[in-house]
Amino acid sequence: MSTETLIFNFIVNSGFSKIAFGLLFLIFGYFVYQKKQFHATDGRRLFGWYFCLQIIVWLFVFSVTWVEWRRASCGAICQYFLPPYSNYYFNEVLVRWISTVAFNAGVGLLGGIIFSVFRRLTNNRVIDQLDVDLLTVGGMVAGWPNILIFYGLVFVLTMIVTVGRAVAERSAAIRMIVTPVLPLAAAAVAVFGDKLARLAKLYEIGLTLVS
Secondary structure: HHHHHHHHHHHHHHHHHHHHHHHHHHHHHHHHHHOOOOOHHHEEEEHHHHHHHHHHHHHHHHHHHHHHHHHOOOOOHHHHHHOOOOHHHHHHHHHHHHHHHHHHHHHHHHHHHHHHHHHHHHHHHHHHHHHHHHHHHHHHHOOOOOOHHHHHHHHHHHHHHHHHHHHHHHHOOOOOOOOOOHHHHHHHHHHHHHHHHHHHHOOHOOOOOOO
16 A cells, blocks of 8 residues: 555544644643633634644645546556546545535534524523634534534533532532633544544444434
8 A cells, every 4th residue: 555545544534633633622722721811713713723724634635635646656556446447536535524524514513503592692601602612613523423422521521620619619609611621522522532422322323424
C-alpha cells in the first residue's frame, strides 16, 4: 500500500479528525477561561476554527486522492478503487464520508437551534450564547448518535460540578455553571465518542445513519 493511501486511511478512517477536534476544544477552553470573561465573539471564533479544521481535512483527502489517481505506477489499486476503472472509491469512500460529515453537521446545528430557543425562553439564566455555540460545534463534531453521549456527559459533569460547589460552599443556592464542562465533554466525545456509543449500545438499537 502506498504512502498516500496510508495517509488517506489515517485521515478518514482513524483518529486524525478526532484528535484534532479534541485538541480544538481543549485549546479553545483554555484561552477562553484565561480571559475570565466570555463574549459572543468567542463562540463565533470557535465556529471559524471548526470550519478551518474541516477544510484542512478535506484538502488532505482530495489532494491525496488526486495524487493517487495521477500516479503512473498505481497499478491494480487504481483499477479496483479509482476512476475510470471503478466508482468504488468515489461511492464508498468520498460520498459516504462527505454525506456523514454533512449529516453530523446538520444534527449538531439542529441541536444548537433547540438550545438557542431554550436560551431565549430562559432569558440566559441557565445557558448563554457561548454555551449554545459550544453545544452546537460539539454536537457537529460528535455527530449521530454520539451527540446523545455528548449531551448526557455535559449534564452529568454539570451536576457533579454544581453539587461539588454546593458542598464546598455549604450553600444550596448554587447556580448551575455549564460553560466550564463543555470543552472537556466535547473533547472527550470527539476522541472517545465511538467507543462510548458502542458501550452504551446505541448502534445496536438502530441509531445510525446507515444500516
